[in-house]
Amino acid sequence: MNPDWQAYLQSQHALIENGRVAHFSDAAAELSTTQSATVVTDLSHFDLIQFAGEDAQSFLQGQLTCDVSKVGSPAAAVATYGGYCNPKGRMLASFLLWRDNSGGYLMQLPSALRAGIQKRLAMYVLRAKVTLAADPGDSLVRIGVAGSHAGALVQSILGEISPLPLGVSQGERGSVISLSEERFELIIAHEHTAAVWQGLRKGARPVGAACWDWLDIKAGIPVILPETQEQFVPQMVNLDVIGGVSFEKGCYPGQEIVARTQYLGKIKRRMYLAGIKVQPGRAAMPIRAGDELFSADMGDQSSGTVVNAAPSPGGGYDVLAVIQISSAEASQIHWTSPDGPALEIMPLPYAVDP
Incomplete structure (x- = not known):
């Protein structure tokens, strides 16, 4: 978590434990609000890996379960869920992937997995013209907004947002991913975060990270954690159902097992x-x-x-x-x-x- 951003959140009464916001003084009330009203939360318990270079798309296409070619251009982009597997088809990570403003890619995954996954992927770069890096200086802050008024609130602060499922809209202060009709992720340049947060607070209650975890669970979005690495093939966690597995693209680690599970056996x-x-x-x-x-x-x-x-x-x-x-x-x-x-x-x- 960016130290300045952490200090700002603490000034807003956030209790931060192990790199994530535990609550803003009343965890039970925040959870109740999440069920019935519009909320805003910090998502710094997820990390980013940036992929850049002319071979970034082909490199990722050969490593991940999702079809990277469908993520689109920065001007008309969508995000995608996906997985990274070992050669036996067991998931090492799940993630959200989208294009950044420079034309590269950003992969978001739990902070506890980022360093290991980045190191493993870097081993397979070889002669490919692609570079991998953690978000330098934590310059991009991720903020989650959810609730029946979330879309209107985000739009009032950041401008037009994409109506597409997992659509990505770009603005001067950052990007917005439309996770659903009532749930959005904002990727904001650090210098704009305080102003954006204050704008969101006018229409949403700040809540802890566990509230966002609950929203992911209710949406049926699996998040692979250290405790569950290498336990599941993608279909077991419904990654195929939410668009995170392509059965039409070429090879990637574990692809033979994943395809065999799909076509030759009953899960x-x-x-x-x-x-x-x-x-x-x-x-x-x-x-x-x-x-x-x-x-x-x-x-x-x-x-x-x-x-x-x-x-x-x-x-x-x-x-x-x-x-x-x-x-x-x-x-x-x-x-x-x-x-x-x-x-x-x-x-x-x-x-x-x-």
């Missing part, structure tokens, strides 16, 4: 949205990514894994979890043990084929 695990009401005696045990799930049909063998978890406005936690499809259809799923708190499966905001 046995898929990602579900669920709620978990934590029992009173377990209140001190937060639900986390990587936690195992169990069901009667699998006995003592795990039938699933938590991908992401965040406190729910209604109490307990909401989670994205990869679960054995047969278990989800036949049994009650439980957290951490066969007799642990039960998961209440909820509908995802998109259709998923078995």
